[in-house]
Amino acid sequence: xxxxxxxxxxxxxxxxxxxxALRAFDWSIAENELGWGRGSPxxxxxxxxxxxxxxxxxxKPALLWERSDGRERTYTFDDLRVxxxxxxxxxxxxxxxxxxxVCLFLDRVPELxxxxxxxxxxxxxxxPLFSAFGxxxxxxxxxxxxxxAVVTQKKHLPKVRRIxxxxxxxxxxxxxxxxxxxxxxxxxxxDLDAEPRASGFPLFPATAxxxxxxxxxxxTTGQPKGAEHVHGSLLSQYLTAKWVLDLTRSDVYWCxxxxxxxxxxxxxxxxxxxxGVTQAVLDSGFSARRWYEFIERRRITVWxxxxxxIRLLMREGTGAVRQHDLSSLRHLASVGEPLNPEAVHWxxxxxxxxxxxxxxxxxxxxxxxxxxxxxAVKPGSMGKPFPGITAAVxxxxxxxxxxxGGRVGLIGLRPGWPSMIRGYRNNPEGYAKKFANGWYxxxxxxxxxxxxxxxxVGRDDDVINTGGHLVGxxxxxxxxxxxxxxxxxxxVAKPDPVNMEVVKAFVTLxxxxxxxxxxxxxxxxxxxxxxxxxxxxxxxxFVDSLPKTRSGKIVRRVLRAQEFGEPVGDLSTLMED
Amino acid sequence: MDDLRxxxxxxxxxxxxxxxxxxxxxxxxxLITGGIVDSFSMVSLKRFLEKRYDLKxxxxxxxxxxxxxxxxxxxxxxxxxAVRV
Numbered sequence: 001x002x003x004x005x006x007x008x009x010x011x012x013x014x015x016x017x018x019x020x021a022l023r024a025f026d027w028s029i030a031e032n033e034l035g036w037g038r039g040s041p042x043x044x045x046x047x048x049x050x051x052x053x054x055x056x057x058x059x060k061p062a063l064l065w066e067r068s069d070g071r072e073r074t075y076t077f078d079d080l081r082v083x084x085x086x087x088x089x090x091x092x093x094x095x096x097x098x099x100x101x102v103c104l105f106l107d108r109v110p111e112l113x114x115x116x117x118x119x120x121x122x123x124x125x126x127x128p129l130f131s132a133f134g135x136x137x138x139x140x141x142x143x144x145x146x147x148x149a150v151v152t153q154k155k156h157l158p159k160v161r162r163i164x165x166x167x168x169x170x171x172x173x174x175x176x177x178x179x180x181x182x183x184x185x186x187x188x189x190x191d192l193d194a195e196p197r198a199s200g201f202p203l204f205p206a207t208a209x210x211x212x213x214x215x216x217x218x219x220t221t222g223q224p225k226g227a228e229h230v231h232g233s234l235l236s237q238y239l240t241a242k243w244v245l246d247l248t249r250s251d252v253y254w255c256x257x258x259x260x261x262x263x264x265x266x267x268x269x270x271x272x273x274x275x276g277v278t279q280a281v282l283d284s285g286f287s288a289r290r291w292y293e294f295i296e297r298r299r300i301t302v303w304x305x306x307x308x309x310i311r312l313l314m315r316e317g318t319g320a321v322r323q324h325d326l327s328s329l330r331h332l333a334s335v336g337e338p339l340n341p342e343a344v345h346w347x348x349x350x351x352x353x354x355x356x357x358x359x360x361x362x363x364x365x366x367x368x369x370x371x372x373x374x375x376a377v378k379p380g381s382m383g384k385p386f387p388g389i390t391a392a393v394x395x396x397x398x399x400x401x402x403x404x405g406g407r408v409g410l411i412g413l414r415p416g417w418p419s420m421i422r423g424y425r426n427n428p429e430g431y432a433k434k435f436a437n438g439w440y441x442x443x444x445x446x447x448x449x450x451x452x453x454x455x456x457v458g459r460d461d462d463v464i465n466t467g468g469h470l471v472g473x474x475x476x477x478x479x480x481x482x483x484x485x486x487x488x489x490x491x492v493a494k495p496d497p498v499n500m501e502v503v504k505a506f507v508t509l510x511x512x513x514x515x516x517x518x519x520x521x522x523x524x525x526x527x528x529x530x531x532x533x534x535x536x537x538x539x540x541x542f543v544d545s546l547p548k549t550r551s552g553k554i555v556r557r558v559l560r561a562q563e564f565g566e567p568v569g570d571l572s573t574l575m576e577d
Numbered sequence: 578m579d580d581l582r583x584x585x586x587x588x589x590x591x592x593x594x595x596x597x598x599x600x601x602x603x604x605x606x607x608l609i610t611g612g613i614v615d616s617f618s619m620v621s622l623k624r625f626l627e628k629r630y631d632l633k634x635x636x637x638x639x640x641x642x643x644x645x646x647x648x649x650x651x652x653x654x655x656x657x658x659a660v661r662v
Contacts, residue, residue: 068607068610068611068612069611107612155595155597155598155600158596159595161597283612284610284611285607285611285612285614285615285616285641286610288641288642290610308616315640316642467616467617499617521621521624521625521628524620524621524624525592525621528617528621533615533618534617536620536621538617
């Protein structure tokens with residue numbers, strides 16, 4: 001049950017009213033606002049910097065950056081314009097060509113944000129990767145992408161060096177803080193502050209279909225897939241940032257997401273800057289006190305966070321909130337996993353505002369279903385489809401939309417909105433499997449209520465959603481098998497009160513190996529270092545055997561069902577021990 | 578530095594600093610806010626402490642704030658070792 005928030009419904013917002021926006025919608029709204037068709041370049045890099053300067057906002061702060069050690073920098077939109085040109089010019093001199101992949105393997109330092117813009121101006125495909133990735137995760141993604149250059153920091157360079165021999169296509173490694181380092185062949189020191197500033201750069205003449213960003217996303221089978229985005233995605237990212245996040249020029253916006261993931265680029269770079277909005281970045285690990293201090297000092301007005309972070313804040317209680325003046329906040333949104341009703345209620349109590357859940361995926365490139373500003377929030381609901389997005393709950397057998405509400409099925413989206421990816425790199429078969437009966441299949445299950453609100457139920461596959469990040473079981477199982485003690489492995493989701501799901505691994509040991517008291521910790525750290533902290537099993541069960549089909553395939557669903565306390569289903573096809 | 582702090586400091590340095598990362602950690606170096614140990618890796622750090630010192634730390638007490646430095650971790654271990662006794 002929910003109570004309509006009258007105050008929410010009567011405020012003025014960019015979207016106007018949802019119903020009106022729905023009736024009059026056309027993506028040409030974004031094209032017109034961005035000046036497409038009137039001679040404006042399509043290149044996203046130009047729209048995030050040069051265009052905003054031309055609107056008279058060159059001296060407005062684009063980036064308010066600070067780090068855990070207290071270091072701070074402020075960059076105006078003109079700084080962003082010039083420094084992104086400088087970045088583009090540097091890689092142009094190195095011989096990086098339009099269409100080549102350049103990986104940003106960086107913490108949330110200014111070079112990550114500025115470099116993203118600069119590389120787009122060059123026409124390169126930006127491949128941001130989470131800096132906590134271990135060398136195996138890094139190698140998989142760089143090898144698949146055929147990455148030509150990596151931009152990194154001194155502290156991450158050893159990981160790149162350890163895998164470099166396996167990457168013959170990797171021509172350049174640029175280190176942004178190389179002072180004191182002894183560099184090797186193919187490595188260069190790239191100090192953005194020390195580079196001659198380039199006030200201009202010959203912009204790559206991107207079309208709407210030119211490749212722009214490559215994000216890797218996990219599936220049930222095989223290695224992660226490279227989701228290929230294009231410059232035309234800007235239309236969706238610009239308009240959803242304006243209508244769903246309600247960004248205006250007077251806002252100071254904070255997105256918690258790391259640009260190694262799609263939220264951190266679509267809404268941590270493209271969305272706010274294409275709207276000429278100042279954004280604040282905190283390069284720091286989680287701390288409730290530090291976060292509240294940041295909101296207070298930076299006078300954050302719009303905050304885009306994640307359920308895991310919100311639940312961690314809830315643990316600290318409203319007392320921690322009361323110690324700070326957070327009255328600048330005016331709109332809150334969340335993404336990554338379903339936002340539980342308790343979190344919505346708590347945020348009303350703590351901040352006087354509800355978090356608005358938003359739903360989308362790496363493949364969609366933009367928010368596709370959400371609780372809109374000005375629309376009554378139903379706590380626990382995903383909200384309604386963005387205008388221009390046709391969403392339905394499909395019968396999993398026929399892929400026809402259910403006509404009667406309330407039934408649980410697959411979330412399907414009609415392809416065709418601007419930021420839908422154009423394919424998976426090197427994997428056309430995998431991409432083709434994402435479509436049926438004219439629908440893009442999200443892999444998520446939901447129902448729709450009588451008011452048209454969507455309600456998330458769960459994944460339709462074995463992918464694990466931990467803290468808002470999708471982790472593929474295959475990648476974890478492969479890493480587990482590399483441990484000398486492990487004979488067989490299965491990785492499944494386990495419910496978790498903070499992260500929604502965490503990874504649990506079931507392993508059988510090789511003959512003669514005993515599960516000593518420290519073996520589980522040893523295996524956890526082994527996976528963490530090879531893949532990433534996200535992929536590290538938070539629990540390891542040593543078992544004598546794993547459930548398998550008669551053909552020998554491990555059946556994860558049985559293990560997963562046990563973890564969730566659900567019926568295990570048909571076991572007739574399983575092999576007997 | 579006493580044995581408790583040294584053991585924890587050595588473990589954190591060995592397990593959470595990248596090979597080749599030449600930073601020298603101190604007992605008061607911020608681990609979580611400093612980005613050395615992330616929120617997912619906290620689980621493995623907590624597991625180490627529980628195994629090494631034979632104690633159980635409730636999740637609610639192993640908050641990011643409570644394990645943000647070797648000093649704080651040592652205080653946490655001392656507190657729960659006392660509970661166990």
